[in-house]
Amino acid sequence: MxxxxxxxxxxxxxxxxxxxxxxxxxxxxxxxxxxxxxxxxxxxxxxxxxxxxxxxxxxxxxxxxxxxxxxxxxxxxxxxxxxxxxxxxxxxxxxxKTTTAISKFKKLWSNHDLSSIPPHLLKRIGNLHNSTLIESESRELFKIYNTYEKILNESKYIKGISPIFRCNYIDIYQKVIEKGTKVELILTQDIANHTLESVSNTEMEFLKNSISQDMIKIWVIPEIKVAFTVTDKYLSLGLFLEDGTYDNSKDLISDDYDAVNWGNQLFEYHKNQAIPFTL
Missing domain, CATH: 1.10.10.10 (Winged helix-like DNA-binding domain superfamily/Winged helix DNA-binding domain)
Structure with a gap:
């Protein structure tokens, strides 16, 4: 350069x-x-x-x-x-804090793609020092899923970025929206298309109603190499491996104020580059 x-x-x-x-x-x-x-x-x-x-x-x-x-x-x-x-x-x-976050979560940073975390937030990676790395073997991936579901169920609002598709997440988000939780999602175009192809007519009607009532807002982005959710209480962060596959076995979880604030800023950074999704 x-x-x-x-x-x-x-x-x-x-x-x-x-x-x-x-x-x-x-x-x-x-x-x-x-x-x-x-x-x-x-x-x-x-x-x-x-x-x-x-x-x-x-x-x-x-x-x-x-x-x-x-x-x-x-x-x-x-x-x-x-x-x-x-x-x-x-x-x-x-x-x-930075040194602690680097050494404590070396397994997460090593061999993972950090390109979707902008320099100003990499500089503040120390905000994640008071987090926990959840690790699962392939036969016990439910550990990460159960932790994630618990986070969503305890939240007043949810902001998430997902470049990966999981059909069971449709049910989870429907349940939290029905409880009054507002949701903001940034999806890649491929995942947005895949989601629309996978939902039932009833789920599609629910999605349309939720959008019209401002209970869910969706943006699309061409490509992103980070999957995370930030709520009023928690941050959940997952990364892609350098070979381009998503690492299902590791998820960084935190209820620390600085980590949640860091996650909110990461969401806003990508939202500013995304396009509003309409049905």
């Missing part, structure tokens, strides 16, 4: 100039622990010692150095983050 080499060169140049400052924080577990603790509010030495498990000597030495660099300060018996310290610590916490 034009300009890509220059952008990378700029980052390499920036790194060479700032690497010592970056290493100063992350190379010391004591300093990192101090900043994480102080991100929760001012702490006394006793509180820092209790929360980090470090000795007073180790804490005092590092706090003195942090104060010299204007990252922390002291008022009475309590230690605080400075404004500079707040900036550094916020980014440190993001880095911790």
């Amino acid at each position: 034009p300009g890509e080499f220059n952008i990378r060169s700029d980052y390499l140049d920036i790194y060479s100039k700032t690497k010592d400052q970056m290493k100063y924080i992350v190379s010391s577990s004591v300093r990192s622990q101090i900043l994480v603790c102080l991100s929760q509010g001012p702490k006394t030495m006793t509180e820092l010692r209790s929360e980090t498990g470090q000795t007073s000597s180790a804490l005092s030495h590092n706090l003195s150095n942090l104060e010299k660099k204007k990252i922390t300060t002291k008022n009475g018996e309590r230690y605080f983050l400075t404004s500079l310290g707040e900036i550094i610590t916020v980014n440190l916490l993001e880095n911790i």
Whole structure:
């Protein structure tokens, strides 16, 4: 891509100039622990010692150095983050979350297609750190299905993207709509066509009525390589393998606020590129 080499060169140049400052924080577990603790509010030495498990000597030495660099300060018996310290610590916490999400769910990221997750959300992949990876062998795929059904039944609204077809999902969505749950779906054109060909006359009538009553809204998109559902409480995320097949054996589930917010943003990103579906 034009300009890509220059952008990378700029980052390499920036790194060479700032690497010592970056290493100063992350190379010391004591300093990192101090900043994480102080991100929760001012702490006394006793509180820092209790929360980090470090000795007073180790804490005092590092706090003195942090104060010299204007990252922390002291008022009475309590230690605080400075404004500079707040900036550094916020980014440190993001880095911790990102590293956690990468290492914790390595099975999901490895050999899977991430092309449908835009760069600005890949950058915030740490929002998924407090999630659970559900894994099933081929003979027990019902585990993922049962978890998914439970998520839908407990939701006040549902937003989903599906480039795969499962006939039993038609029944699930009909049941939740009948309970008053509003549904928004983004389907690939192939899946939209397949769905219409598979529904009965009764189901088609229900679909038309649900659309007219704004209980379900559907968009179509040419192609997408991620399948997920986000509700008011949960995120369920599935990915395609690099060979183009959908991985039925793994599903990332989370009820964490940051993960749900991440999922909502991913849905809105693709909805902005989709076309409203009409019967």
